[in-house]
Amino acid sequence: MGIREKIGLIRAYIPADDETVEALAALLERQEALKSRYSQSVGRVDMEAVRGAIAGGRPAISAAGLWLTEEEIAEGVREVASVVSEHIESESERAGGVVRALDEGILNLRRVALAVLRGDLEEAERAAGEAGVDPRVLTSLVAWALQPALAALSDAVMGAVDLSSWSSGRCPVCGGYTALGFMDRDGAFHLKCQFCGAEWGYPSGKCPFCGNDEPRLIGSADLGEGKPLVLNICHVCGNYWKVVDERISGTSVPRSLYDLWTLVLDAVARRLVA
Numbered sequence: 001m002g003i004r005e006k007i008g009l010i011r012a013y014i015p016a017d018d019e020t021v022e023a024l025a026a027l028l029e030r031q032e033a034l035k036s037r038y039s040q041s042v043g044r045v046d047m048e049a050v051r052g053a054i055a056g057g058r059p060a061i062s063a064a065g066l067w068l069t070e071e072e073i074a075e076g077v078r079e080v081a082s083v084v085s086e087h088i089e090s091e092s093e094r095a096g097g098v099v100r101a102l103d104e105g106i107l108n109l110r111r112v113a114l115a116v117l118r119g120d121l122e123e124a125e126r127a128a129g130e131a132g133v134d135p136r137v138l139t140s141l142v143a144w145a146l147q148p149a150l151a152a153l154s155d156a157v158m159g160a161v162d163l164s165s166w167s168s169g170r171c172p173v174c175g176g177y178t179a180l181g182f183m184d185r186d187g188a189f190h191l192k193c194q195f196c197g198a199e200w201g202y203p204s205g206k207c208p209f210c211g212n213d214e215p216r217l218i219g220s221a222d223l224g225e226g227k228p229l230v231l232n233i234c235h236v237c238g239n240y241w242k243v244v245d246e247r248i249s250g251t252s253v254p255r256s257l258y259d260l261w262t263l264v265l266d267a268v269a270r271r272l273v274a
Contacts, residue, residue: 010261023087035148042156059175073109076145094137107131150196163200169208173198182244194259210237231265240269
């Protein structure tokens with residue numbers, strides 16, 4: 001079953017028009033192909049250094065660094081830019097501008113990629129300004145190109161490193177916060193990174209953002225009896241996280257689509273948290 005068929009299983013939950021869903025499907029397909037290619041490059045990462053970082057409470061990326069070459073990042077950016085140009089007409093010209101800057105050799109993608117990984121949007125904007133391209137589109141294209149590489153790293157880390165001692169709500173691979181989790185069929189709760197896809201055990205009644213675990217200060221909402229999607233809201237920090245209950249849903253929907261599946265909960269959260 002391909003990505004489009006899998007998305008078909010959850011289409012009723014996605015609050016978007018068919019054109020937008022088609023664009024998302026095309027992007028996910030392209031990222032899956034890139035992940036297969038990027039998997040070859042993960043062998044450059046020092047897994048012993050990664051183990052040491054995680055044991056010390058630091059995410060894998062702090063030891064792995066940016067292992068991709070300029071050419072590999074450019075390959076990814078060109079791939080996702082082609083999807084944007086084909087499926088998102090309003091962004092086609094801006095995405096084309098990034099590709100033209102690459103062709104002209106006036107855009108340093110490793111610089112932008114490092115800025116994206118650090119969350120330094122000002123540096124990414126400076127790089128975009130120097131190249132004469134739209135900063136928002138450039139940042140998005142680079143992030144979408146990095147995502148499959150980080151997903152490949154995530155698979156390698158989860159296969160080689162014991163994450164059982166990781167107790168943070170931040171991702172043990174890329175270091176980002178996540179607003180997504182799932183209850184497995186045995187009743188154990190896990191957080192799932194929305195960027196790289198890493199999974200790790202976490203207390204089910206604890207806010208992944210601020211650590212609040214007081215039951216009376218965490219609210220929840222679901223989509224009705226028998227539905228597998230639940231929204232949790234922290235009344236201390238105001239953040240929320242989405243949960244898929246696999247005891248109800250089973251495993252027909254792959255976890256890689258959980259963030260897309262739970263977009264309906266983001267819509268609910270906007271009404272409740274506003």
